[in-house]
Amino acid sequence: MIRLSIPARQALGKLTLPVLIVGAFGMLLLGKADTLLAERARMALADALAPIYAALAEPLGSVRSVAEQAADLWSLRADNERLREENERLRRWQGVALALDAENQRLKASLRWIPDPTASFTTARVVADAGGVYARAVLLSVGPNHGIRKGEIALDERGLVGRVTEVGARTARVLLITDLNSRIPVILENSRAHAILAGTNGPRPRLLYWPEGSPPQEGERVVTSAEANAFPANLPVGVVRHSASNAPEVEPAAMLSKLEVVRIFDYGLDGVVAPEAPTRPGLRVSAGPPLGSR
Amino acid sequence: MAAIDRRPGIRPRATLGRRLDVTARHAFPVTCTILLMLLTELPFGFAAQTALLPSLTLACVWFWSLYRPRAMLPPLVFLIGMLLDLMGYLPLGVGVLTLLCTHGVAVRWRRQLAPQGFALVWLAFLPVAAMAAALAWALTALLTFRLIPIGPAVFQAVLSAAIYPVLAIPLAHAHRGVADPERA
Numbered sequence: 267m268i269r270l271s272i273p274a275r276q277a278l279g280k281l282t283l284p285v286l287i288v289g290a291f292g293m294l295l296l297g298k299a300d301t302l303l304a305e306r307a308r309m310a311l312a313d314a315l316a317p318i319y320a321a322l323a324e325p326l327g328s329v330r331s332v333a334e335q336a337a338d339l340w341s342l343r344a345d346n347e348r349l350r351e352e353n354e355r356l357r358r359w360q361g362v363a364l365a366l367d368a369e370n371q372r373l374k375a376s377l378r379w380i381p382d383p384t385a386s387f388t389t390a391r392v393v394a395d396a397g398g399v400y401a402r403a404v405l406l407s408v409g410p411n412h413g414i415r416k417g418e419i420a421l422d423e424r425g426l427v428g429r430v431t432e433v434g435a436r437t438a439r440v441l442l443i444t445d446l447n448s449r450i451p452v453i454l455e456n457s458r459a460h461a462i463l464a465g466t467n468g469p470r471p472r473l474l475y476w477p478e479g480s481p482p483q484e485g486e487r488v489v490t491s492a493e494a495n496a497f498p499a500n501l502p503v504g505v506v507r508h509s510a511s512n513a514p515e516v517e518p519a520a521m522l523s524k525l526e527v528v529r530i531f532d533y534g535l536d537g538v539v540a541p542e543a544p545t546r547p548g549l550r551v552s553a554g555p556p557l558g559s560r
Numbered sequence: 561m562a563a564i565d566r567r568p569g570i571r572p573r574a575t576l577g578r579r580l581d582v583t584a585r586h587a588f589p590v591t592c593t594i595l596l597m598l599l600t601e602l603p604f605g606f607a608a609q610t611a612l613l614p615s616l617t618l619a620c621v622w623f624w625s626l627y628r629p630r631a632m633l634p635p636l637v638f639l640i641g642m643l644l645d646l647m648g649y650l651p652l653g654v655g656v657l658t659l660l661c662t663h664g665v666a667v668r669w670r671r672q673l674a675p676q677g678f679a680l681v682w683l684a685f686l687p688v689a690a691m692a693a694a695l696a697w698a699l700t701a702l703l704t705f706r707l708i709p710i711g712p713a714v715f716q717a718v719l720s721a722a723i724y725p726v727l728a729i730p731l732a733h734a735h736r737g738v739a740d741p742e743r744a
Contacts, residue, residue, distance in 0.1 A: 282634045283664050289638065290657040297645075297652025298703055304645075304652045311646045315598065322602055330604075394601045397610045398649035399712045400700050446708065467709060 309434035312396070312405055316437045319393040320407045327526065382498065387531045388414060390438070402445040402467055403431070404525055406438045414438050417496070417535070420528045425502040425519030426450075426490060427528050438530070442522055443503070444471050451494055452503055452516075454480070455487040463488070463503065463516055469523070470507065470515040482506040482514040498533045588739035589624040589631040592731075593640055596620060601647060608715065613648045614655065615720040618692055619727045621659050622685055625666035626674055627735050637663045650696065651703040658692045658699075678732075682724055689720035 270278070297304050338345070374381075388408065396405035404427075408414055420427040420440045428448065432439040441448055448465035454476065461476040473482050482488075486506045492499035504516040574582075600612040617640060624632035641656030648655060665688055666673075673681055697713035737743070 283660065283667075286634045286638050287657065287660050287664075290641070290653050290660055293642075293645075293653030293656055294651070294699070294703065295653075307652075308646050308649070311643075315601075318598070319602065326602060326604070395609055396649065399611055399614060399696070399716055400704075400708055401610075401649045403649065446706075467712065 305432055309432050309437065309439070312394075312437045312439070313434040316393060316405070316407050316434075319405070320391070323391065323393050323407075383534065385498070385531045385533045387529045388412065389527060389529050390414075391527055392525045393437075396439045397442070397445070400446065400467065402442040402448075402465065402522075403428070404440050404442065404528075406440060406528065406530070408436060408438050408530075410436050412436070412438070414530055415532070419497060419501070419531045419533060421501065421531060422520045422525060422528050424521060425504060427520045427522065427525065429496075430530060440528065440530075443518060443520075444469060444522060450503070451491040451497065452488050453491040453499075454482050454506070455489055456483060457486075460491055460493065461488075470509070470517055473506065473514040473516060476514075484508055488516050495535050498535070582741050585739055585741045585743070586631050588734065589620075589628055590636050590640065592734070592739075593617065593620040593624070594643065597640075597643060597647065608719075610648075611712065611716045611719050612723075614644060614650075614693075614696065615689075615716055615723050616727065617644050617655070617659065618662060618689060618720050619685075619724045620731070621662055622666055622688060622724070623728060623731050625663045626670055626681065627732075628739065629667050629670065631739070632663065634660065634663060651700055654696050654699045654703070658696050661695065662688055662692055678725075678728065682721075682728070685724050686721050689724075690717045693717035693720065 373379075390406040390408045392404045393407040394405040396403040406420075414430060414433055416430055416433055418430045420430065426443060428440045428442040428445070430438050431441040443450060443463065443465055444467065445465045446467045448463075448471065450463040452461050452463045452473075453459070454461060457480040459477050459480040459482075461482070462474045463471050464474050465471045473488075476482055484506060488503045488506060490497040490499060490501040490503060502519045504518040504520075507515050507517045509515050596616055597613060600609065600616055621632065621637060621640060625637070637659050638656055641659040644650065644655035644659065645652050669684065673684055693713045693716045696716075697708070697710065701708050
């Protein structure tokens with residue numbers, strides 16, 4: 267260790283904070299100039315922390331489920347009543363759905379319809395909230411040899427959750443449809459009008475750019491559109507709700523606030539990929555073949 | 561350094577266990593801050609869990625910079641800020657800058673504030689929390705070239721102010737107990 271005189275050491279001590287503040291400004295610039303650097307650092311950190319999170323998520327989940335069970339016991343009777351009624355209604359709908367499905371199959375057979383390829387999927391546990399004050403995302407713990415790639419689509423049991431934006435060695439980050447940076451091509455189911463679903467960081471993303479003459483109706487279902495080849499058609503997204511200021515918003519079908527398990531689907535789409543410099547070598551080593559080679 | 565070590569005189573060399581004890585006590589503020597940060601990332605399922613990480617970090621850095629600046633040195637604050645940026649998905653450097661500014665303010669006001677009671681320290685923390693949230697908001701907006709809603713920033717400031725008393729009680733106990741090198 268270098269021995270310094272006491273005044274010199276004091277002077278150095280006083281200098282540390284200003285120098286580090288300048289360093290922080292440098293980091294701001296660096297982060298802006300090379301966004302990949304921050305992304306890789308984040309995924310490396312997430313990979314390192316994922317085992318801890320995964321280990322802690324299990325007991326945490328059981329504690330939560332015990333609490334939920336206790337709450338369920340309270341509302342058992344009311345729930346039963348409601349479920350009986352809902353079951354009755356769904357049974358009627360099931361009949362209708364089966365008849366429609368059979369008719370659909372018959373019509374498709376007579377039209378020589380090329381069926382959509384069935385997508386392969388992996389199921390992954392949500393281990394941490396990967397969002398921040400100004401971002402909405404979740405971190406998934408996936409096995410070491412996962413084969414998940416950027417741009418794949420995450421769904422929970424009810425509807426669209428988001429897209430995979432960053433892939434690490436054993437983690438993947440899914441940007442939720444509510445994030446400020448999320449833009450999704452959608453179709454309004456009744457009018458078949460195209461629109462864009464834009465996240466606002468709030469619980470309900472907004473609808474933008476619908477064609478004139480077919481405004482989104484309250485309660486209308488919204489599904490994904492195959493336009494731009496980023497999503498397959500007809501994945502359920504949510505229903506239209508109008509905000510207090512009469513702007514059309516979408517209430518997501520997926521339970522984005524309490525995600526526990528999501529399925530990552532590989533539809534083999536290569537339309538719009540999350541931004542990344544494709545020429546950098548070695549980046550996709552863990553993420554399977556490059557997108558262009560399919 | 562324990563009080564006995566400041567007195568001149570010849571003493572036997574401190575044993576390994578004692579030196580480890582002193583080091584652990586010195587490392588306590590930073591370690592507990594980082595552990596608390598990691599805890600906030602677990603999927604508890606609260607409504608606004610994402611605001612917890614920056615608020616908690618700010619309160620921790622403020623507390624330890626005020627009462628134990630020798631254990632919360634600027635380079636360590638820099639490190640904590642970097643962790644905050646990476647874990648909180650803020651633009652790189654935003655957390656570092658806000659935490660360093662908070663640390664600077666705490667160290668500057670230390671002589672006046674540290675002897676005061678809890679209420680006054682908390683009162684002084686309110687504008688600091690507001691300024692930190694405003695700075696983070698402004699920098700994020702500037703770096704993403706976009707006007708982001710101000711709601712989350714306001715919420716973050718309020719949460720920081722609200723979380724400080726909850727955090728200060730156990731931290732004050734630790735400050736006098738497990739984190740005190742004099743007791744090694």
